Amino acid sequence: MSRDICVHTWPCSYYLELEKRWVPGKLSLTSLSLKFTTDKTGEILVNFPLSSIIEIKKEASHFIFSSVTILEKDHIKHWFSSLQPNRNVVFNIIEHFWRELLLSQPGTALEESSSPMTRGKELTELMACSQKRLEDTARVLHHQGEQLDSIARGLDKMESDLDMADRLLTELESPSWWPFGSKLWKMPSEAKPRGGASVATSKALGKEGIVVSIPAVISQRTESHVKPGRLTVLVSGLEIHDSDSSLMHRFEREDVDDIKVHTPYEISIRQRFIGKPDIAYRLISAKMPEVIPILEVQFSKKMESLEDTLTLGRARTSFPAEKGYSVWHAASGLMDRTVPREPSSGSQESRPLQLQTSETFISEGDAQELRQLHPVFQVTQLMEFPPAPRGCRKVVSEAASLGQGLFFRLLTKIPMMMLCLQKDVG
Amino acid sequence: MDNAGKEREAVQLMAEAEKRVKASHSFLRGLFGGNTRIEEACEMYTRAANMFKMAKNWSAAGNAFCQAAKLHMQLQSKHDSATSFVDAGNAYKKADPQEAINCLNAAIDIYTDMGRFTIAAKHHITIAEIYETELVDIEKAIAHYEQSADYYKGEESNSSANKCLLKVAAYAAQLEQYQKAIEIYEQVGANTMDNPLLKYSAKDYFFKAALCHFIVDELNAKLALEKYEEMFPAFTDSRECKLLKKLLEAHEEQNSEAYTEAVKEFDSISRLDQWLTTMLLRIKKSIQGDGEGDGDLK
Numbered sequence: 274m275s276r277d278i279c280v281h282t283w284p285c286s287y288y289l290e291l292e293k294r295w296v297p298g299k300l301s302l303t304s305l306s307l308k309f310t311t312d313k314t315g316e317i318l319v320n321f322p323l324s325s326i327i328e329i330k331k332e333a334s335h336f337i338f339s340s341v342t343i344l345e346k347d348h349i350k351h352w353f354s355s356l357q358p359n360r361n362v363v364f365n366i367i368e369h370f371w372r373e374l375l376l377s378q379p380g381t382a383l384e385e386s387s388s389p390m391t392r393g394k395e396l397t398e399l400m401a402c403s404q405k406r407l408e409d410t411a412r413v414l415h416h417q418g419e420q421l422d423s424i425a426r427g428l429d430k431m432e433s434d435l436d437m438a439d440r441l442l443t444e445l446e447s448p449s450w451w452p453f454g455s456k457l458w459k460m461p462s463e464a465k466p467r468g469g470a471s472v473a474t475s476k477a478l479g480k481e482g483i484v485v486s487i488p489a490v491i492s493q494r495t496e497s498h499v500k501p502g503r504l505t506v507l508v509s510g511l512e513i514h515d516s517d518s519s520l521m522h523r524f525e526r527e528d529v530d531d532i533k534v535h536t537p538y539e540i541s542i543r544q545r546f547i548g549k550p551d552i553a554y555r556l557i558s559a560k561m562p563e564v565i566p567i568l569e570v571q572f573s574k575k576m577e578s579l580e581d582t583l584t585l586g587r588a589r590t591s592f593p594a595e596k597g598y599s600v601w602h603a604a605s606g607l608m609d610r611t612v613p614r615e616p617s618s619g620s621q622e623s624r625p626l627q628l629q630t631s632e633t634f635i636s637e638g639d640a641q642e643l644r645q646l647h648p649v650f651q652v653t654q655l656m657e658f659p660p661a662p663r664g665c666r667k668v669v670s671e672a673a674s675l676g677q678g679l680f681f682r683l684l685t686k687i688p689m690m691m692l693c694l695q696k697d698v699g
Numbered sequence: 700m701d702n703a704g705k706e707r708e709a710v711q712l713m714a715e716a717e718k719r720v721k722a723s724h725s726f727l728r729g730l731f732g733g734n735t736r737i738e739e740a741c742e743m744y745t746r747a748a749n750m751f752k753m754a755k756n757w758s759a760a761g762n763a764f765c766q767a768a769k770l771h772m773q774l775q776s777k778h779d780s781a782t783s784f785v786d787a788g789n790a791y792k793k794a795d796p797q798e799a800i801n802c803l804n805a806a807i808d809i810y811t812d813m814g815r816f817t818i819a820a821k822h823h824i825t826i827a828e829i830y831e832t833e834l835v836d837i838e839k840a841i842a843h844y845e846q847s848a849d850y851y852k853g854e855e856s857n858s859s860a861n862k863c864l865l866k867v868a869a870y871a872a873q874l875e876q877y878q879k880a881i882e883i884y885e886q887v888g889a890n891t892m893d894n895p896l897l898k899y900s901a902k903d904y905f906f907k908a909a910l911c912h913f914i915v916d917e918l919n920a921k922l923a924l925e926k927y928e929e930m931f932p933a934f935t936d937s938r939e940c941k942l943l944k945k946l947l948e949a950h951e952e953q954n955s956e957a958y959t960e961a962v963k964e965f966d967s968i969s970r971l972d973q974w975l976t977t978m979l980l981r982i983k984k985s986i987q988g989d990g991e992g993d994g995d996l997k
Contacts, residue, residue, distance in 0.1 A: 324980055324984060326977070327873050327973075327977050328873075328973050328974075328977070329973065332832070344835075348835060348837045348873075348874070350835040371976070372966075372971070372976055374980060375959070375962055375971075375976055375979050375980050375983060376959060376962060376963045376966055394967070394968070397968050398967070398968045398969070401938070401968045401969040402969060404899075405969060407899065408899045408900045408903070411896040411897060411899055411900070412858075412896075412897065412900055414896055415858050415894065415896045415897055416858045416859070416862075418896075419856050419857070419858045419859065420856075422856075423817060423854070423856055
């Protein structure tokens with residue numbers, strides 16, 4: 274049969290794995306096998322049938338010399354290099370004969386190969402090819418999607434590491450004379466870098482305590498634009514948040530000029546300005562009846578019920594009898610509960626007892642503030658606050674660490690108090 | 700030329716760095732600022748390594764990176780140490796594959812210790828590739844690919860894990876460990892057939908699994924084919940499935956002409972890759988083995 278006829282012979286060199294050297298010789302291919310004979314001794318070093326080939330590759334030995342590698346069954350790798358005339362020619366011919374083993378059948382081969390390719394077949398080929406490419410693309414896309422996911426995860430991890438670093442740094446920054454350990458010191462400084470709106474909210478949550486917070490539908494001035502949000506009643510004022518819980522507006526208590534109660538479920542809050550449009554919000558909420566009594570305590574003079582006092586009365590009777598005071602109790606109870614929650618803005622560790630007591634002291638102070646709106650009292654509160662067992666410096670620092678917000682708020686209030694005092698005297 | 704100068708400079712830097720390390724070992728130095736000396740030495744080693752790289756002296760570069768990595772370890776900076784080991788591995792890869800593998804393994808140990816399994820898996824792949832191409836130790840390459848797939852699976856990056864597993868399966872089939880290959884292909888196929896992006900490649904995996912079955916036993920292949928069609932109806936329409944059916948038929952009739960014809964038709968539309976060629980040849984051999992006797996192909 275034809276298998277013994279040599280198809281072609283190429284001069285080349287073969288790598289001896291054991292002796293780690295190249296031997297010059299000749300590579301000869303028959304239709305069924307591959308053979309390598311050395312030049313010097315004429316010894317046959319390699320001889321295997323083409324059917325035992327697993328893989329044929331173009332590779333570079335030592336990253337420079339182009340060579341053809343053939344992986345035989347049992348994973349013996351043969352390296353052929355310095356192929357004449359050209360590596361690609363040898364590669365193509367060997368691969369061709371290898372594939373023909375599978376594809377051709379002696380005898381039938383001639384007539385089959387001569388049949389021309391039809392247009393339909395060509396098109397199918399094109400389609401199959403593009404299908405294959407698309408499959409590959411889909412795979413790569415999926416892989417990249419996964420990579421993006423892991424990048425996001427990595428970023429998350431980095432962020433948490435940064436947080437840790439930040440915490441350690443603030444710990445290091447805390448002065449050595451601070452007796453409580455670093456956790457307390459970093460509280461105020463850590464609250465600072467947060468963005469504007471959240472500063473307000475975290476301050477509100479931490480330093481003042483929420484009396485009540487309800488979901489509400491909010492419209493600003495004109496009623497055409499209505500959106501969902503939250504109304505939060507704080508000890509020191511009112512806050513209106515939109516649905517993303519970012520702050521829309523904050524009314525300080527003394528800034529509110531009037532609150533109109535349209536129905537038990539609808540109120541409008543207004544702050545007047547001279548020479549500028551008023552800031553007014555109209556709020557509708559199903560839970561408004563619960564809030565109105567609290568507002569009444571806080572803004573007794575400024576409340577104005579427009580209509581339907583009857584329904585208002587009914588709404589109010591659903592609450593315990595002693596309206597204002599009992600509601601206040603409920604509110605202060607709420608506030609007491611919010612106070613221990615406060616450290617959640619910073620560390621999770623519980624705080625020393627002493628601070629907690631002064632914390633409640635503040636809330637009591639605020640309670641006083643709520644009950645009798647007398648500015649002088651606030652000033653004396655300022656004088657007394659906080660309890661000062663350890664000298665003046667510590668008082669200031671403690672005030673800074675705890676009631677920073679309150680402290681400065683009260684400070685800013687002083688000019689207004691003076692005005693009020695003058696009025697009272699007048 | 701310039702490279703020679705670089706190399707000389709690098710050698711000097713290495714010597715200097717060594718001196719610093721030795722100096723840091725003496726008692727008094729150890730008490731006062733021993734660590735800064737080691738840090739300096741570290742930096743010098745890295746610089747020297749980079750110069751060796753410029754001069755293309757890969758093994759020297761690898762050695763310098765390795766020294767730097769060890770010093771980093773001494774300084775308790777694991778991350779730097781691992782990075783240096785990887786650099787060393789990359790440098791050695793071009794000169795001394797075995798040493799490259801040692802360095803990469805050291806890096807992997809550090810990374811797994813730190814819980815960074817994705818990157819460890821990546822380096823396992825690098826090692827597997829070295830085994831695959833340079834050292835032609837397929838068994839070890841398979842082991843590393845499997846390890847890598849395990850790590851990727853643990854980190855929920857399934858597409859990377861599948862990639863590794865498919866490599867394992869391809870090699871397992873070549874080594875005639877068909878059962879292993881079949882398991883992997885079936886598993887990957889089942890995983891991908893529900894994914895909107897990957898379902899188009901699922902037929903490929905089922906095709907390969909069926910081929911592996913075919914080599915072992917024809918009846919098994921038939922049963923498997925039925926199972927796959929049931930699992931993944933789109934498989935029935937694919938060219939691969941049709942080819943398989945034709946091949947099974949030809950094999951049953953021991954008709955090597957029909958077999959060749961079917962393969963040829965498939966090949967004329969999309970060229971068979973080397974893996975498929977190998978597998979199809981093995982099946983063909985079994986037909987001819989029964990028919991005309993083994994002598995024809997051996």
